[in-house]
Amino acid sequence: MKAIVYTQTGDPSVLQIVERPVPRPGAGEVRVRVVVSGVNPTDWKSRRGQGVLSAEVSETIPNQDGAGVVDALGDGVTGFAVGDRVWLHLAAYQRPSGTAQEFTVLPANRVAPLADAASFDVGASLGVPAMTAHRALTVAEDGPNRLHPGALAGRTVLVAGGAGAVGHAAIQLARWAGATVITTVSGAEKAALAEAAGAHHVVVYTEGDTAGTIRALAPAGVNLIVEVAPAVNAALDVAVAAPRASVAIYATDGGGSVTLTAGPNMAANVRYQFVLLYTVGQPALDAARDDVSAAAADGVFAVGADAGLPLRRFTLEQTAQAHAAVEAGVVGKVLIDVAPPA
Structure with a gap:
């Protein structure tokens, strides 16, 4: 061979x-x-x-x-x-x-x-992107540890970088689980991809007041943030976070050091969870594998330009x-x- x-x-x-x-x-x-x-x-x-x-x-x-x-x-x-x-x-x-x-x-x-x-x-x-997205969507203290239709009903999820592979999977999984999905992207081309993936709202972060736009879309704040660039987005994340929100960090685009302002994070009881698929443990891997398979059986994971x-x-x-x-x-x-x- x-x-x-x-x-x-x-x-x-x-x-x-x-x-x-x-x-x-x-x-x-x-x-x-x-x-x-x-x-x-x-x-x-x-x-x-x-x-x-x-x-x-x-x-x-x-x-x-x-x-x-x-x-x-x-x-x-x-x-x-x-x-x-x-x-x-x-x-x-x-x-x-x-x-x-x-x-x-x-x-x-x-x-x-x-x-x-x-x-x-x-x-x-699937694999790394979808299973990473699954983990990021299931680490919230008040949220589910498994995904299925309705598991995230009533929650708002912010996906940073919705045109990437993990962001794409997170949009599709979160929507399948019933969340309202907001995503941020850098420009019009990536906005079109995020929309095609199924995001309810796409915010181009290079244009205008990103935090204000997200707050207008989610007046009570965002419950869960799937974060690809924590060093860049730390201030934005706390500005849009709902009380007891979780920020799931799966990559360090834009820099490996993160500075957090203690007061606002403490006031909102924001929780930060780092996510690396390889060391999450077998129970989390098994849950991700099974839920991702179920979502795939429901036709959730379309690929290609038309699907974002x-x-x-x-x-x-x-x-x-x-x-x-x-x-x-x-x-x-x-x-x-x-x-x-x-």
């Missing part, structure tokens, strides 16, 4: 295509024929030797997310059958074998059924270019076509 590997960290040029034997699943593992592999920022950061995904291994196959078809089952695996459509998550976390290959073997709890309503493109776009998430496609041989595109901050979702669907 064909696989993409790197044996040293560095820029995209360290990625090479090689031939490897088809791996065999061990006990508790599932082998999947990968149809589409998804690329996330954590994938290039790991390749660069940054962050929690870094590991000292002689050979690494990158990419956390993907979708495909169950090809073989290891001993003791239940709930799956050969031929099942599935989506994959955390394929390369604490393991050297991700989805940038024709066949991959994963622990069964990192494999989830992919409903017929969801394409392989959707499946490969343009797709940028590459072949397996072009994995280096795919990584470079994500590293350069391309708008939309980068997917690698590994094999035909059937």
